[in-house]
Amino acid sequence: MEEDPRLKAMKKEWFEGKDCLDIGCNSGVITIAIAQKFNCRSILGVDIDEARIQDAYWILRKTVRSSKTVPIGVAKSTESKNSPTKRATTDCTESHHVQESNLFDIVSFTKGNFVQNWHAGENTSYDTIICLSVSKWVQLNWGDEGLITLFSKVWRLLSPGGVFILEPQPWSSYLSNRLVSETTRINYQEIKIRPQDFQDILLDKIGFRMVEDITSSASGCKAGFNRPIFAFWK
Template identity: 50%
Template sequence: MEEDPRLQVFKREWFENKDCLDIGCNQGLVTITIAKKFFCRSIVGIDIDKGLIDDAKCNLRNTVRKKQSQDILARGSFPEGLNSGALYERNVSQSSNEEILYTQCYPSHPREHDLLQRVSFHCENFVENMNVCPQKFHAILCLSVTKWIHLNWGDSGLLALFSKIWRLLKPGGVLLLESQPWESYKRYRRLSEAIRTNYSNIHLHPDQFRDILLDKVGFRSADTITDNLSGTVAGFDRPIIAFKK
């Protein structure tokens, strides 16, 4: 993910020492890399799919574990009294799902050491319910998510998404929006009866999203930070627009 062109065009100032939210984080790879590369103060990744959130939490633990191993190899030895089987202690959190966290036992770079504290993942339905993020954010990412919200909740769900993002952003905050083109909707219109119905009743198309966010929702500016990302995985070479509140 370090080489993902989408990350290469992001500005450090949007994230560094900032509180961030990644909507539809999938397996959390972009979320984790943003925390590492841009040193955000905190970043929350949410997704409606519990399986993907479990994968994201696993990827976070593996990222910290890999950095830990690299530090040890670089030093050439383990700390006194610590062997490879004791690198991590298992602690059960007090959260409702009794999530297992891995705490490092070997000192490393402070920004790597606190990755488990700065990055968190939650299974959430952002459109209908949002319980884990009462705070507001400096940056919100919504990358390749709008189509799925649009197909599952129709125009009203899309507008609810935009409205909620606006409320959760701090003044001066940025929304990074990567929308799927209307042509890609057709392929999935028969996934369920609800999606079939929503698809038939959609009036707001992706080429209208910019005007909706500026004229209806209230964002003050919109800058296309890329029109075509060469080298991006096929299907993800879409424009990304930075909307400022």
């Protein structure tokens, strides 16, 4: 399968040996790909849809069965700060590979409404948080207030120096999805914060210190891909 072009916009140092969170992970394809390609220490995918979480675990099991080894990029595996259980230690400095079963220790999924009622464990923080093609649905379902809640929660969960990778959908796509439900129809009419305003809000109101437009790294990798992607640093 062709690699998702969004992966080409991401840098290994944002994930390698890091604890990561994928908001709105859907069926987990990107979540698993990040674990394999960028060697993160742990990555948790959260999605509101129970069926998508079941799909994600199915894909994870299939991935483990279809490959004999997976890269984890940490020569000496260490315990994730978000996990109470110690991970198996493996010294594989030259190959940077471990037995395939360890992918189950790195990748996990959970059902939850991140905006309204999902909470990380006590004292949990993440080095990298990604949110790809999710912001539109947050606004259509919970309005501008839901979007601010999303951004504020990401800020609180990020470790100092952490990176937030955001792929906002264009305003034109809001129009095509506004009639999904009565709630989305009403919220669409009341939305004041447009995607072009997100950077100012994240920098000036939420408190992120820097932003980088990483769209160009993904552009041209796949026909029809033209969504912006931004990296924000806490």
